[in-house]
Amino acid sequence: MSSVDLKALLEQMTLEEKIGQMIQLSAIFFDSADGELTGPAQEWDLDEHGLSMIGSCIGGLNAKHKREIQDRHLATDRNKIPLIFMRDIIHGYRTIYPIPLAMAGSFDPSLMEECAHMAAREASHEGTHLTFAPMVDFVRDARWGRVAESCGEDALLASKMGEAQVKGFQKDDISSPESLATCVKHFAAYGGAEAGRDYNTVEISERLLRSRYLPAYKACIDAGTTMVMPSFNNLNGLPSVGNKFLMKKILRDEWGFEGVVISDWEAIYELCVHGVARDLSEAGEMALDCSCDIEMVSRAYYDTLADLVRSKRVSEDIVDRSVMRILELKKRLGLFEDPYHGSIENSDVLLCPEHKEIAERAALESAVLLRNNGILPLNKNIKRLAVVGPFANSQAIKGTWAAMGENKDCISVLDGLKALLPHTEIKWALGCEASIDDPSKDKIAQAVEICENADAVILCVGEPQGYSGEAQSRVDISLPGVQDELIDAVTSVNSNTVALVFNGRPLTLVNLEKKAAAILEMWHPGTQGGLAAAKLILGMANPCGKLPMTFPKHVGQCPIYYDRTRTGRPKKNSDDKHEICVSDYLDCGDLPLFFFGEGLSYSNFVYESMVLDKNEITKDDTLKVSVTIRNDSDTNGKEVVQLYLCDLVASAVRPVQELIAFEKISLAAGERKTLDFFIREDMLRFYDSECRYISEPGDFTLSVGYADHMRFTQKFTLI
Numbered sequence: 001m002s003s004v005d006l007k008a009l010l011e012q013m014t015l016e017e018k019i020g021q022m023i024q025l026s027a028i029f030f031d032s033a034d035g036e037l038t039g040p041a042q043e044w045d046l047d048e049h050g051l052s053m054i055g056s057c058i059g060g061l062n063a064k065h066k067r068e069i070q071d072r073h074l075a076t077d078r079n080k081i082p083l084i085f086m087r088d089i090i091h092g093y094r095t096i097y098p099i100p101l102a103m104a105g106s107f108d109p110s111l112m113e114e115c116a117h118m119a120a121r122e123a124s125h126e127g128t129h130l131t132f133a134p135m136v137d138f139v140r141d142a143r144w145g146r147v148a149e150s151c152g153e154d155a156l157l158a159s160k161m162g163e164a165q166v167k168g169f170q171k172d173d174i175s176s177p178e179s180l181a182t183c184v185k186h187f188a189a190y191g192g193a194e195a196g197r198d199y200n201t202v203e204i205s206e207r208l209l210r211s212r213y214l215p216a217y218k219a220c221i222d223a224g225t226t227m228v229m230p231s232f233n234n235l236n237g238l239p240s241v242g243n244k245f246l247m248k249k250i251l252r253d254e255w256g257f258e259g260v261v262i263s264d265w266e267a268i269y270e271l272c273v274h275g276v277a278r279d280l281s282e283a284g285e286m287a288l289d290c291s292c293d294i295e296m297v298s299r300a301y302y303d304t305l306a307d308l309v310r311s312k313r314v315s316e317d318i319v320d321r322s323v324m325r326i327l328e329l330k331k332r333l334g335l336f337e338d339p340y341h342g343s344i345e346n347s348d349v350l351l352c353p354e355h356k357e358i359a360e361r362a363a364l365e366s367a368v369l370l371r372n373n374g375i376l377p378l379n380k381n382i383k384r385l386a387v388v389g390p391f392a393n394s395q396a397i398k399g400t401w402a403a404m405g406e407n408k409d410c411i412s413v414l415d416g417l418k419a420l421l422p423h424t425e426i427k428w429a430l431g432c433e434a435s436i437d438d439p440s441k442d443k444i445a446q447a448v449e450i451c452e453n454a455d456a457v458i459l460c461v462g463e464p465q466g467y468s469g470e471a472q473s474r475v476d477i478s479l480p481g482v483q484d485e486l487i488d489a490v491t492s493v494n495s496n497t498v499a500l501v502f503n504g505r506p507l508t509l510v511n512l513e514k515k516a517a518a519i520l521e522m523w524h525p526g527t528q529g530g531l532a533a534a535k536l537i538l539g540m541a542n543p544c545g546k547l548p549m550t551f552p553k554h555v556g557q558c559p560i561y562y563d564r565t566r567t568g569r570p571k572k573n574s575d576d577k578h579e580i581c582v583s584d585y586l587d588c589g590d591l592p593l594f595f596f597g598e599g600l601s602y603s604n605f606v607y608e609s610m611v612l613d614k615n616e617i618t619k620d621d622t623l624k625v626s627v628t629i630r631n632d633s634d635t636n637g638k639e640v641v642q643l644y645l646c647d648l649v650a651s652a653v654r655p656v657q658e659l660i661a662f663e664k665i666s667l668a669a670g671e672r673k674t675l676d677f678f679i680r681e682d683m684l685r686f687y688d689s690e691c692r693y694i695s696e697p698g699d700f701t702l703s704v705g706y707a708d709h710m711r712f713t714q715k716f717t718l719i
């Protein structure tokens with residue numbers, strides 16, 4: 001551990017030097033082609049002296065470039081305080097694994113951890129010290145583009161995946177040259193944007209905030225994340241970076257978080273745009289009062305903080321507290337001893353075979369088989385194969401926020417199939433674009449032509465990776481362009497049509513679900529995506545992912561999610577037939593197209609029993625739930641065993657079901673396993689109407705399975 005005396009260092013810093021530590025600039029200020037100047041930052045009048053006091057840099061090209069920036073900085077900084085280099089490493093650095101929403105669908109935290117560490121290895125070799133990840137915003141509305149970056153609609157799943165990312169990125173010691181410090185974001189409830197429109201207002205009850213939106217951030221903090229990034233949105237009237245309830249009461253006081261808080265891009269300046277600060281001075285004071293330690297790119301702290309301190313509107317002690325947090329982070333990173341954090345120029349780990357193997361395994365484990373009439377897996381001796389659609393021969397499958405990943409690194413489905421079927425006649429056709437701006441159908445005929453005599457068709461549809469991510473909300477979440485016409489045309493001439501879907505959000509795939517013989521949800525699967533898809537199609541791998549988010553039949557159902565409350569007038573039937581005077585739609589049932597937790601396998605998993613070791617427990621007891629499953633097939637496979645709780649009667653309405661535990665297991669052909677889950681009283685707690693976190697005596701049920709496909713349900717009582 002570093003021996004630098006931070007207290008002594010702080011004491012001899014000038015006020016301007018302290019404030020400089022609280023400012024983050026994009027790499028372009030430090031002479032890089034990589035950064036971007038937006039908004040107020042474009043008018044910065046920083047000279048070399050001003051630049052020498054800045055504390056951190058976002059972006060930066062590669063190890064050599066960052067070393068040059070660091071060297072120039074240390075040569076000019078009177079205090080010789082190294083810069084921290086930060087960047088968004090969300091699902092890979094150069095080797096890209098599936099988008100986080102897909103990774104959540106793997107239901108495999110250990111795989112998530114392995115992927116994060118692989119990304120940390122590549123990014124740290126290239127000179128990045130901290131990643132603005134994990135993003136664990138809880139999301140129930142598929143219209144919101146950043147759902148692609150999230151872990152979906154379940155708080156437990158997001159918590160486990162967030163925790164795994166913190167561990168994977170940081171490992172045991174962030175000063176290790178192959179670790180990245182982490183920054184959990186976007187605190188809080190950014191995913192609750194009204195109408196799914198990015199940056200929009202979030203008005204939710206404290207009860208909902210605490211029971212669903214906050215747990216994953218807390219899990220990441222408990223896992224040791226070093227930084228928190230408040231979200232752009234206003235939450236119940238106050239933008240997060242200026243929201244004392246969030247930033248002081250919950251984050252600092254209740255949770256005891258002592259790490260660094262960094263604003264999102266220009267979010268402090270945006271307090272003026274939101275209309276809660278008259279000018280940058282008020283915005284800076286508001287953010288500092290909410291313990292925001294670093295301002296990203298905007299200039300409230302740079303322009304006004306010194307005056308605020310000198311005019312006694314802000315105590316210098318507050319500034320010192322922020323600066324000390326920043327210096328402590330730099331000390332933990334070991335930057336005072338090694339300002340390069342072990343970066344390696346021209347590292348050979350980028351896209352190395354070991355990393356590609358990890359990325360491929362991630363793509364295999366996160367793919368979800370949604371429909372299969374028995375056509376899959378295809379026989380490897382197939383003679384004639386048609387591969388059609390906008391994603392048939394596309395390398396644009398790395399997904400949003402792919403850091404230094406490049407499309408050209410990605411394997412397309414066509415190339416994947418060609419690599420595995422050297423003796424098959426494979427023809428491909430585009431059919432149409434996947435674009436809301438391209439209604440042209442003139443290429444459909446050619447696609448139909450190659451499908452007519454094919455033994456099977458691989459129809460690759462979806463939404464472009466640019467249609468999800470930041471500021472990419474959609475009001476129509478159907479397949480963009482004329483893909484449905486392509487689906488109709490292809491399936492009308494060949495019923496052996498297997499559909500692959502490439503997307504960053506749930507889509508309304510009603511037509512596809514009616515027409516395709518099989519549907520494999522691939523998400524935006526990253527560098528190895530096309531090869532993984534080919535292996536899954538040919539049975540060289542067995543699909544084992546489950547949906548981390550509900551797929552609506554119609555966008556009008558959004559937000560639609562599995563852990564809904566039953567209302568006073570639930571439907572009586574579990575079909576889509578309309579019933580009068582119940583909570584339903586006249587023109588669309590209340591059921592989704594595909595359910596949270598849904599996913600098929602080539603194996604046949606038989607749930608043989610679920611046994612509770614007691615049927616009532618006290619607050620001090622533990623209930624053991626033993627679930628026995630058998631793989632009644634000749635195909636080895638993996639199954640995600642999901643355990644759901646229902647609190648039958650409580651002092652506040654409770655969800656019809658909520659995921660209380662899950663475990664992904666391997667089962668060889670014919671193998672039988674018994675899994676034990678342990679339920680404690682604290683797992684039965686909920687936020688009551690007074691927002692007290694309590695459990696109440698009463699009856700509960702436990703079910704194993706998913707949605708309305710539960711294999712067993714048993715009752716127990718908390719006394």
Ligand code: GLC
Pocket residue numbers: 058088132185264265470
């Ligand atoms: C963006 C995003 C945030 C990201 C930051 C830095 O606007 O909201 O997720 O970490 O800016 O790129």
